[in-house]
Amino acid sequence: MSWPGVVALALVAVLLALTGFQAYQINDLGNDLDAARAELAKADAEGGKRVEAIENRLATQFDAEKIAAKSLPSVFRVRTGQSIGTAFAVGAAASDGGTNLLTNFHVIEDVWDSGTKKVKIEHADQLYDATVVAGDKKADIAQLHTTAKIPGLKVAAGEAKSGQQILVVGAPLGLKDTVTSGVVSAFRAQSSQHGPYIQFDAPINPGNSGGPVINAAYEVIGIASAKYTEAEGLGLAIPIKIACDEFSIC
Known part of the structure; x- marks a missing residue:
């Protein structure tokens, strides 16, 4: 194989590797975003429960x-x-x-x-x-x-x-x-x-x-x-x- 052909194959391999790495990073980032969304939803739910508990306590205070x-x-x-x-x-x-x-x-x-x-x-x-x-x-x-x-x-x-x-x-x-x-x-x-x-x-x-x-x-x-x-x-x-x-x- 000629030298230019070797260089071309090497470039293709590098590009494929970079594409795969980027895909992995994107997938990993998506997983991180999903986890962050889940944590936020959990925090919202817990916050809602705390607000509800406070409202219930206030509702039962004697005024x-x-x-x-x-x-x-x-x-x-x-x-x-x-x-x-x-x-x-x-x-x-x-x-x-x-x-x-x-x-x-x-x-x-x-x-x-x-x-x-x-x-x-x-x-x-x-x-x-x-x-x-x-x-x-x-x-x-x-x-x-x-x-x-x-x-x-x-x-x-x-x-x-x-x-x-x-x-x-x-x-x-x-x-x-x-x-x-x-x-x-x-x-x-x-x-x-x-x-x-x-x-x-x-x-x-x-x-x-x-x-x-x-x-x-x-x-x-x-x-x-x-x-x-x-x-x-x-x-x-x-x-x-x-x-x-x-x-x-x-």
Whole structure:
């Protein structure tokens, strides 16, 4: 083979080697890029989980001012003629576009017994007619309905726990839009078969009956029902699940 031919073959071999090396480098670079993308995706996922965890912790922090601001538009003073109590809107809008509310049976007992079943509910400068739809004297719960459109409060899916911070909204002694805070203290047996009362230490008085007991997640855990007159800071609430199960409006 002539010398120029040898040189040409050598050049071809060198070019092939360089091409192969470049292909290897490109492939290796592609692998590095894939690995980098995987690491970034993993970091994004972990970062998202951390953000979600932080948001969940913030969501469960107790902010009485925010809870009150969000809850008050749904809470009304109830007037039956002989008694004053509290009721609150719950769940989605009623089938007719109006609103379902919950309260204690003893708040509306006089109109229930009279057969009229008509009450007035008021909040700030709002005054509406409402009807007692259903009641359970033994469980001390009642369902009201009004044609007015009122935002409903959400209810807690889980059970209340001792030590849980709560807010109670109501109209003690007829003083509407009153807010008190405290914690779930314990659970006390009822004489009925509807499960234990929720005991809490937030101050309540006559007129609070029927008001919502709300947790840090803006959810109703119970309906304020009674207090021990011999002691302060010893209130009782009916677990919200009892009313939701009976009336199916939550």
